[in-house]
Amino acid sequence: MVNHGVVLDLIEQLGRTPAGSTITLDVASGASDADEIADNVDMIATWCRASGNELVESRSDAVVVRHGRSADVLAGLDPDQVPGTRLWMYTNFDCNLHCDYCCVSSSPQTDRRALGADRIARLAAEAEQAGVRELILTGGEPFLLPDIDELVATCTAHLPTTLLTNGMLFRGARLERLRRMDRERLTLQISLDSATSEQHDAHRGPHAWERAVAGIGLALDEGFDVKVAATLPAEQTHEVAPFKAFLGTLGIRPENQVIRAVAHQGAADDGIELTVESLIPEVTITAEGVWWHPVSATDESQFVRREIFPLADAIADVRQRFVRHRETADRAADWFPCS
Amino acid sequence: MIRTSTAPLLIGSVAYTPNVVTVWEGMRDYFAGTDTPIDFVLFSNYGRLVDELIAATVDLAWNTNLAYVRTVAQTEGACRALASRDTDVAFQSVFVSRAGAGFDGLEAVRGRRLALGSRDSAQAAILPVQYLHEAGIDDDDATFLRIDSDVGKHGDTGRSELDALRAVIDDRADAAAIGVNTWRSVTRGEIMAGAIESFWMSPEYSHCTFTALPALSSEWAEAWLANLYAMDWENPDHRAILELEGLRRWVPPNLDGYRSLFAAVADQGIHDRW
Numbered sequence: 001m002v003n004h005g006v007v008l009d010l011i012e013q014l015g016r017t018p019a020g021s022t023i024t025l026d027v028a029s030g031a032s033d034a035d036e037i038a039d040n041v042d043m044i045a046t047w048c049r050a051s052g053n054e055l056v057e058s059r060s061d062a063v064v065v066r067h068g069r070s071a072d073v074l075a076g077l078d079p080d081q082v083p084g085t086r087l088w089m090y091t092n093f094d095c096n097l098h099c100d101y102c103c104v105s106s107s108p109q110t111d112r113r114a115l116g117a118d119r120i121a122r123l124a125a126e127a128e129q130a131g132v133r134e135l136i137l138t139g140g141e142p143f144l145l146p147d148i149d150e151l152v153a154t155c156t157a158h159l160p161t162t163l164l165t166n167g168m169l170f171r172g173a174r175l176e177r178l179r180r181m182d183r184e185r186l187t188l189q190i191s192l193d194s195a196t197s198e199q200h201d202a203h204r205g206p207h208a209w210e211r212a213v214a215g216i217g218l219a220l221d222e223g224f225d226v227k228v229a230a231t232l233p234a235e236q237t238h239e240v241a242p243f244k245a246f247l248g249t250l251g252i253r254p255e256n257q258v259i260r261a262v263a264h265q266g267a268a269d270d271g272i273e274l275t276v277e278s279l280i281p282e283v284t285i286t287a288e289g290v291w292w293h294p295v296s297a298t299d300e301s302q303f304v305r306r307e308i309f310p311l312a313d314a315i316a317d318v319r320q321r322f323v324r325h326r327e328t329a330d331r332a333a334d335w336f337p338c339s
Numbered sequence: 340m341i342r343t344s345t346a347p348l349l350i351g352s353v354a355y356t357p358n359v360v361t362v363w364e365g366m367r368d369y370f371a372g373t374d375t376p377i378d379f380v381l382f383s384n385y386g387r388l389v390d391e392l393i394a395a396t397v398d399l400a401w402n403t404n405l406a407y408v409r410t411v412a413q414t415e416g417a418c419r420a421l422a423s424r425d426t427d428v429a430f431q432s433v434f435v436s437r438a439g440a441g442f443d444g445l446e447a448v449r450g451r452r453l454a455l456g457s458r459d460s461a462q463a464a465i466l467p468v469q470y471l472h473e474a475g476i477d478d479d480d481a482t483f484l485r486i487d488s489d490v491g492k493h494g495d496t497g498r499s500e501l502d503a504l505r506a507v508i509d510d511r512a513d514a515a516a517i518g519v520n521t522w523r524s525v526t527r528g529e530i531m532a533g534a535i536e537s538f539w540m541s542p543e544y545s546h547c548t549f550t551a552l553p554a555l556s557s558e559w560a561e562a563w564l565a566n567l568y569a570m571d572w573e574n575p576d577h578r579a580i581l582e583l584e585g586l587r588r589w590v591p592p593n594l595d596g597y598r599s600l601f602a603a604v605a606d607q608g609i610h611d612r613w
Binding site: 004005007008011012015016017018019043046047049050051 | 356357358496497498508525528529530534535583
């Protein structure tokens with residue numbers, strides 16, 4: 001038989017609890033069996049729905065209830081950070097370089113694992129419908145793909161698109177593919193780590209810096225909007241004035257200069273630690289499925305789901321997981337005692 | 340002494356829940372953007388709040404109905420009720436019993452056990468006893484189970500009313516008298532259907548009100564009231580405060596709504612400083 005007293009206990013405890021905070025309520029005390037406990041939980045759920053309080057969690061013997069509703073986690077984000085605002089797609093994982101900090105361990109020996117034209121076309125179309133505002137294609141090195149120009153065209157037909165590249169392959173047929181891309185809808189993001197060759201080449205291989213700088217110049221000359229992204233050890237990310245000055249001399253606008261820290265992912269032996277708890281997700285699609293973030297697209301702990309389609313469901317899944325993580329963290333912060 | 344300072348109006352209130360701090364900090368922030376800024380002081384009980392209003396420690400007191408009635412008594416009527424919540428001008432007491440227990444009106448309380456809230460709660464003790472007296476049921480005609488869980492706070496915490504309901508559920512009482520706000524709270528989602536039911540609702544009466552002494556000039560009071568009434572449920576910033584304080588809009592007090600409590604206080608010899 002349901003115990004109405006637990007609701008009285010709940011109301012009393014909530015009355016002593018600041019709005020937004022949670023309480024844990026024993027729903028098993030005095031109950032004779034599991035069915036009675038379940039009835040108590042059902043009653044509390046009904047009361048919470050009707051009273052504007054939030055049943056956060058149901059356990060076998062207790063419930064966690066928030067006084068009022070939790071703050072809207074997604075509303076608290078910068079609009080550009082809301083998961084699903086941007087969609088990352090790994091076109092392939094093979095690469096002409098073997099960078100020692102590559103977050104997905106790409107190299108010439110890495111299997112291609114191409115996402116493929118059909119899936120990219122469907123993703124681009126569904127992304128537009130799902131409210132995505134920007135598509136981002138990355139690899140591996142996307143210019144290794146013989147149909148990269150067609151993949152990009154599929155994307156730019158729907159949404160503004162950014163294509164990440166090391167900028168080293170703009171020759172022959174690949175240069176012709178670049179020239180066929182939509183300059184109005186495409187931004188090229190080229191990797192360059194330093195103002196001189198030593199640091200860049202130490203991680204990426206001999207002559208990589210020289211060819212990347214040449215690629216930046218070529219892309220600009222071809223009339224593309226070019227971003228330059230540097231990947232640096234975390235301790236160096238605040239010492240970038242000379243590098244930024246150098247990028248200025250190349251013609252890269254300040255807003256197109258991206259500095260990011262090496263993450264402890266993929267081939268990197270060290271770097272900043274990123275987990276689903278500490279990382280705002282950016283929905284990322286690979287041939288294997290949906291991932292939390294492009295920086296962790298080979299980290300099984302950040303694999304979200306195998307089903308890519310419908311894309312809206314995948315985005316919703318990532319958002320829901322993010323909200324749950326944030327709420328769990330908030331509850332832990334509520335509970336964490338001073339001593 | 341008539342207030343002439345341009346310092347913020349100091350409002351006294353009683354800390355009956357942690358959320359009172361949130362409410363008054365919100366009010367202080369709101370009034371900081373007006374020509375009548377405020378600050379606030381929280382007291383542990385209404386007796387002390389009324390004392391400090393009379394001592395001019397605070398300019399305004401956010402009083403319960405009993406605190407207002409006691410302020411009137413102690414100032415020989417010199418104080419003034421300024422504004423109430425919309426929910427304060429139509430407050431009620433509710434008599435409840437186990438479903439099917441055969442209660443069909445106040446007369447059914449005769450010879451039964453009635454759980455009452457804290458003795459300084461107008462809604463869950465003082466007025467229910469008065470309604471029974473008016474119905475011809477004296478103190479000896481029923482067994483009163485007085486649950487003084489939150490004395491000093493005039494029943495604001497709701498705890499004594501919840502305890503009174505527990506007494507009914509646990510069969511330590513046949514019926515209970517509680518405030519309509521508590522009744523509405525516990526019946527959300529109709530979860531009490533078939534378990535507890537109301538069998539008598541009192542006439543409407545008035546509950547909380549801002550109370551001032553003559554030291555607060557009419558000019559100040561009117562300017563402050565204009566800003567208070569300007570709080571808007573449709574404004575999300577205002578709404579967060581109003582929701583937590585349990586109202587949709589501030590309204591002028593209904594002084595007629597205090598008559599029943601004045602009579603009850605006189606008839607029952609309620610202590611001056613409650």
